[in-house]
Amino acid sequence: EDKVVQSPLSLVVHEGDTVTLNCSYEVTNFRSLLWYKQEKKAPTFLFMLTSSGIEKKSGRLSSILDKKELFSILNITATQTGDSAVYLCATPKGAGSYQLTFGKGTKLSVIP
């Protein structure tokens, strides 16, 4: 059975800190890994990673995939209170499926 494990489950940091969120996965027929941010409403798409070692960047957020070690990290630099959210990673299920297996998420709280 496909498995996505995120760590830590929750994290509290001060504004300006840099954080690293982890996501490890065990899936058959790996195709991609996705990161989402969920605040009070539905998740918003951040990144999709398909290739090892290629960093994707958007502002203060960046992410990278290691297909050999089966994990991905999401980095947030110079955190702001608006970064407080649950960060989810997910991978598509078996061959031909568009369904996603989600991790339980990392709840990030950024305090002023």
Added chain:
Amino acid sequence: GAVVSQHPSWVICKSGTSVKIECRSLDFQATTMFWYRQFPKQSLMLMATSNEGSKATYEQGVEKDKFLINHASLTLSTLTVTSAHPEDSSFYICSASSDRGYEQYFGPGTRLTVT
């Protein structure tokens, strides 16, 4: 790009009535749409997957006669909660993906309260 809308964003209904929730992809063609529900402080739970023009595939434990899903076009899917009960109160979220990639784009969600 890749915007998904849901309507309504919030609905209250009486027990025994039916409620329809719409999910639209605004700027892309969604060959596949997904319906999730989420309880407070819990993860997303996939209810069903629908492809345009065909019957939805329901996850185990989800009653297909209670949660009717229609995906009549490449930009619209609807979820109808029939004979709603208070235990159906939840946050319902749709997502959509095109045939170009595996990323799903989520709608803003619909909060259903059944009294």
